[in-house]
Amino acid sequence: MTSPTIREQLMSGTLAYLSSSAARDTSVRxxxxxxxxxxxxxxxxxxxxxxLLSAVFDQxxxxxxxAIEFDDGTSTVAGRYIEWASSHPGLYQILxxxxxxxxxxxxxxxxxxxxxxxxxxxxxxxxxxxxxxxxTHGAIVLDRLTESS
Numbered sequence: 001m002t003s004p005t006i007r008e009q010l011m012s013g014t015l016a017y018l019s020s021s022a023a024r025d026t027s028v029r030x031x032x033x034x035x036x037x038x039x040x041x042x043x044x045x046x047x048x049x050x051x052l053l054s055a056v057f058d059q060x061x062x063x064x065x066x067a068i069e070f071d072d073g074t075s076t077v078a079g080r081y082i083e084w085a086s087s088h089p090g091l092y093q094i095l096x097x098x099x100x101x102x103x104x105x106x107x108x109x110x111x112x113x114x115x116x117x118x119x120x121x122x123x124x125x126x127x128x129x130x131x132x133x134x135x136t137h138g139a140i141v142l143d144r145l146t147e148s149s
Contacts, residue, residue, distance in 0.1 A: 007045045010035045014056045019090040026053060026103060050104025057105045060091040061113045068120050077124035078136040081117075085140045092140070 004012065013035025018026075028049045032039045046052040067084040068077050075083070085092040100107055122129035 006037060006041050009037055010041060010045060010052060011056060011059060013037070014052060015059060015091070018056065018060075018094055019088050048104070053103045054105045054109065057094060057100075057103070057109050060088075060095055061109070061116075063088070063091070064095060064113075065116060065120065068117070068124075071124070077121055078132060081133075081136050082140060086143075089144065096137070097141075 010031070014031045017031065017034030026049070028039045028042050031049065031052060032042050035041075042049060042052055046055065064081075064084055068080045070080065094103070095110070095113060100110055118129050118133060121133045
């Protein structure tokens with residue numbers, strides 16, 4: 001088995017860091033340290049902090065979509081969405097709550113994710129997809145608010 005590339009280390013380290021810290025400090029220094037790499041690695045492999053965070057946003061979105069699209073026959077798409085959000089609170093926050101402008105991530109990334117999640121809900125449920133996702137999303141936000149109180 002080959003060792004992960006520096007790019008892969010930066011991606012996985014940043015994903016893990018954002019999962020646990022809920023994106024409080026997204027400086028190049030913090031992201032590089034979480035990945036066990038130098039700040040120069042971020043610049044040489046991605047060009048900028050914003051490009052790294054955009055790539056991480058896209059990877060987190062793919063993880064979320066993979067989790068909710070996987071039909072194990074025992075859970076609903078809403079249940080899988082709630083489970084993923086509960087297991088990955090930092091990534092959930094980045095995908096759906098965080099101000100993307102401050103991360104340097106173009107809003108079109110979130111718009112595309114929203115349309116894709118709605119399509120998954122529509123394919124997997126007889127209910128109105130937007131209404132079901134809104135209720136599910138609201139339940140997650142309320143749960144997160146009560147946990148932080």
